[in-house]
Amino acid sequence: MHSPHDPFVRVRGAREHNLQGVDVDIPRDVLAVFTGVSGSGKSSLAFGTIYAEAQRRYFESVAPYARRLIHQVGAPKVGEITGLPPAVSLQQRRSAPTSRSSVGTVTTLSNSLRMLFSRAGSYPEGAARLDSDAFSSNTAAGACPECHGLGLVHRTTEDLLVPDPSLSIRDGAIAAWPGAWQGKNLRDVLDALGYDVDRPWRELPQEDRDWILFTDEQPVVTVHPVREAGRIHRPYQGTYMSARRYVMKTFSDSKSQTLRTKAERFLASTPCPACGGSRLRPEAMAVTFAGRTIAELAALPLSELADVLTGSADSSETARVLTEDLLARIATVTELGLGYLSPDRATPTLSAGELQRLRLATQLRSGLFGVVYVLDEPSAGLHPADTEALLTVLDRLKAAGNSVFVVEHHLDVVRHADWLVDVGPQAGEHGGRVLHSGPVAELEGVQESATGRFLFDRAAAPVREVRTPRSWLKVGPATRHNLRGVTAEIPIGAFTSVTGVSGSGKSTLVGEITEDLPGVGRLVCVDQKPIGRTPRSNLATYTGLFHVVRKVFAATETARERGYGVGRFSFNVAGGRCETCQGEGFVSVELLFLPSTYAPCPDCAGARYNPETLEVTHQGRNIAEVLDLTVEAAADFFADTPPVVRSLRTLLDVGLGYLRLGQPATELSGGEAQRIKLASELQRVRRGHTLYLLDEPTTGLHPADVEVLTHRLHELVDGGNSVVVVEHDMAVVAGADWVIDLGPGGGDRGGQVVAAGTPGEVARAEDSRTAPYLARALA
Ligand code: ADP
Ligand code: ADP
Ligand code: ZN
Ligand code: ZN
Secondary structure, eight states: OOOTTOOEEEEEEEOSTTOOSEEEEEESSSEEEEEOSTTSSHHHHIIIIIIHHHHHHHHHHHOTTHHHHHHHHOOOSEEEEESOOOEEEEOOOOOOTTOOOBHHHHTTHHHHHHHHHHHHOBOOTTOOOOOGGGGOTTSTTTBOTTTTTOSEEEEOOHHHHOSOTTSBTTTTOOTTSOSHHHHHHHHHHHHHTTOOSSSBGGGSOHHHHHHHHHOOOOOEEEEOOOOBTTBOOOOEEEEOOOHHHHHHHHHHHOSOHHHHHHHHTTOEEEEOTTTTTSOBOHHHHTOBBTTBOHHHHHTSOHHHHHHHHHTTTTSOHHHHHHHHHHHHHHHHHIIIIITTOOTTOBGGGSOHHHHHHHHHHHHHTSOOOSOEEEEEOTTTTOOHHHHHHHHHHHHHHHHTTOEEEEEOOOHHHHHHOSEEEEEESSSGGGOOEEEEEEOGGGGGGOTTOHHHHHHHOOOOOOOOOOOOOSEEEEEEEEEETTEEEEEEEEEETSEEEEEOSTTSSHHHHHTTOOTTSTTOOEEEEEOOSOSOSSTTOBHHHHHTHHHHHHHHHHTSHHHHHHTOOGGGGOSSSTTTBOTTTTTOSEEEEEETTEEEEEEEOTTTTTOOBOHHHHTOEETTEEHHHHHTSBHHHHHHHTTTOHHHHHHHHHHHHTTOTTSBTTOBGGGSOHHHHHHHHHHHHHTSOOOSOEEEEEEOTTTTOOHHHHHHHHHHHHHHHHTTOEEEEEOOOHHHHHTOSEEEEEESSSGGGOOEEEEEEOHHHHHTOSSOSSHHHHHHHHO
């Protein structure tokens, strides 16, 4: 029986997703780590059950009307949970690419900086003290009136509008003009106005060129169109509009995304001349602290900002209190290896791991206690040298009186846990059981556990001969972000790992490898961006598998009798789909004050199709049931259909056997999306000579899955291709042919090639922060 003094969170009968009626007891006030191969059910237990139940109770207590929502969305499938504190989840979600939030707003450092300027800034003689809002470009009080706080203005130039000045206007010199009739109309109007539309653009007088491109006048003339294709056009009144006016109008007013994107090509963004890109009003920009404006301070990496604030010691008491608060907040962020970020850095440019660690740092200062924090792989994107700091931060959250539940693969984090919950033994229906719940050391006796093998077996990495590259690809000199004229050589026909602490410039360097470099044939970037942003894209549609499956259904006897074609089995077009949800399977539920949520469609209950379509079966299953199969089950089911099997094989090969064919793109993690892309790549017919770029492909993978994935990548290289991975997992780096180590630090303290060579060579490099960890993996 549960008593208030029972120190355990007790879960009984958890059946969410693949969980097989799990009973587990986890102590509160500890660091508990959830492990298991991908798809084993760790997230279903930590997030889908424990966090979801805490969330449900919270909703019920604050908003009784939310009961209806919970009823529709469904509470987690669990018998009972006792001893559960309120929960805070720090999941790896990327923010919307349009979001205006920044490092400063996420960490609330921006608020503190504004307060500092408002209360303790140096004002010009006679100026009134400003409210802290006046230092924010997101408020009317603070935004620069010229650019409305964007910091940028869009301009066109002659070079952009007329890329090829050897052409005449008739031949299409003005690339920015619209096509079809409207473009001809503008040309005829210019002709009627007396401009020469047949001379090469560059031979026209500058004055004419400027007028044609930039005038704000809109003269009206009578146009006598020439005879075209035998049809006679009547004279009409034509209005002229300059190319700039057309581009600006399309960019700001057009409803068509395609037209806006086209217009954008003719625009260059330049810093706003009024505020110099600072986004703020002149009055705010006249105030300084330690001799700098707030925009200047916000552009500094946090570690330098801390130096400036520390150096401003001789100021007032108010300033001292406020700077101390700022310094303490900055310290927690810097501690997590993010001191290279500046407060004005936009969050959409951060990686998911960076963003999660920023939120973690912010939580540390929130003063909450008695809650359970649920985290998703906080070590993602972290160099082994920074993992130590992460552990310190997790310990501090715990010491403040909280429970810290973490889904993790990184063995150093696993070893540090007070309590280990190992889920498995495998993925999907072959997993979903708790193999061990207790102290880490006790896992050693659990034979079934894949985690145990890596945690305790110190089996040396298989010895592989380092390959000799066919040739070398020179990248750079690159000058971008923190790289200053960096050159690097990438071996062709080999496996390269790019290493270095977070922010050292790995992604920036790899981004310099482009298709137009000599020696690069086909270039394939396998990144972690979602394979689609709506539930309409899924594993099957992305890989092309769905098309083959639909053909199979269209070829069944019932379908042929009824005249159902391939399109009938699509949930994206009318015909076969359920019209209530238009084939989504879900309807969106809007509730005041709460984020909108999806609930299963009341008509098809998530099946996505109408009843007639569902009457067609192949080997006893209808199309909805087939979409519900896991990749693994589908491989058995379609054993007699070779093209389907081939496609499924490659998915199994990258460790995705546990995903369901119809699993919506929106439910997939970045790592899963990346492996799906890799699988579709592997399924193509290849001739070699492709260069594959992968950014941290091991994110979200258990060491057992990493082994499988690494094996696949090496096979690509054996097939004559080249592979470059940005990677922190030293097991992968140790098996590479070549290592490029960037650093020494992050941001301005990095951006150099510290060492390059075989893993053995880099492990002995003097100034490399990677070297000691690589040496350990090679031992
Ligand atoms: P892990 O966190 O260990 O990688 P998950 O808990 O994410 O594993 O997944 C466990 C199983 O549940 C997998 O078979 C997965 O396909 C399935 N699953 C995950 N999310 C959903 C969902 N939203 N609906 C149905 N099944 C799901
Ligand atoms: P890594 O991949 O090693 O973590 P990055 O190449 O992402 O490092 O970053 C190197 C430096 O460039 C860092 O100082 C980072 O803050 C900066 N940087 C990266 N992306 C952007 C961006 N989109 N805008 C501004 N600065 C960036
Ligand atoms: Zn401005
Ligand atoms: Zn429906």
